[in-house]
Amino acid sequence: QVQLVESGGGLVQAGGSLRLSCAASGTIFSINRMGWYRQAPGKQREPVAVISSGGRTNYADSVKDRFTISRDYAKNMVFLQMNSLKPEDTSVYYCNGQIGINRNEYWGQGTQVTVSS
Numbered sequence: 001q002v003q004l005v006e007s008g009g010g011l012v013q014a015g016g017s018l019r020l021s022c023a024a025s026g027t028i029f030s031i032n033r034m035g036w037y038r039q040a041p042g043k044q045r046e047p048v049a050v051i052s053s054g055g056r057t058n059y060a061d062s063v064k065d066r067f068t069i070s071r072d073y074a075k076n077m078v079f080l081q082m083n084s085l086k087p088e089d090t091s092v093y094y095c096n097g098q099i100g101i102n103r104n105e106y107w108g109q110g111t112q113v114t115v116s117s
Helices: none
Strands: 003-007 012-013 017-025 032-038 048-052 057-059 067-072 076-082 092-098 103-108 111-116
Touching: 003 067, 003 092, 017 032, 017 092, 017 111, 032 067, 048 067, 048 076, 057 067, 057 103, 076 092
Parallel strands: 012 111
Antiparallel strands: 003 017, 017 076, 032 048, 032 092, 048 057, 067 076, 092 103, 092 111
């Protein structure tokens, strides 16, 4: 069974920084894409940043030049460095992974990020 566990959320003032981490554990032979999504109250979950197995990255326009996604392939981890945070970044952030030969989707439990103005 595969699990994704996030950490690193919290409360920060506007302009501050946070670093989210996500560790995948269990029976894992391969991980394709990993990414971060977020969901604010009353809104749909939206993609924030994704990184392919080859290291190619893609960002939502709203976070470009502020957020950086990276991976530690040896440890099956993905990170999200968030700088210049804005109140509108406040959301629950979820880690996502496409894992295994069938590229099954797995989600973490979510971590709250709150940015105060």
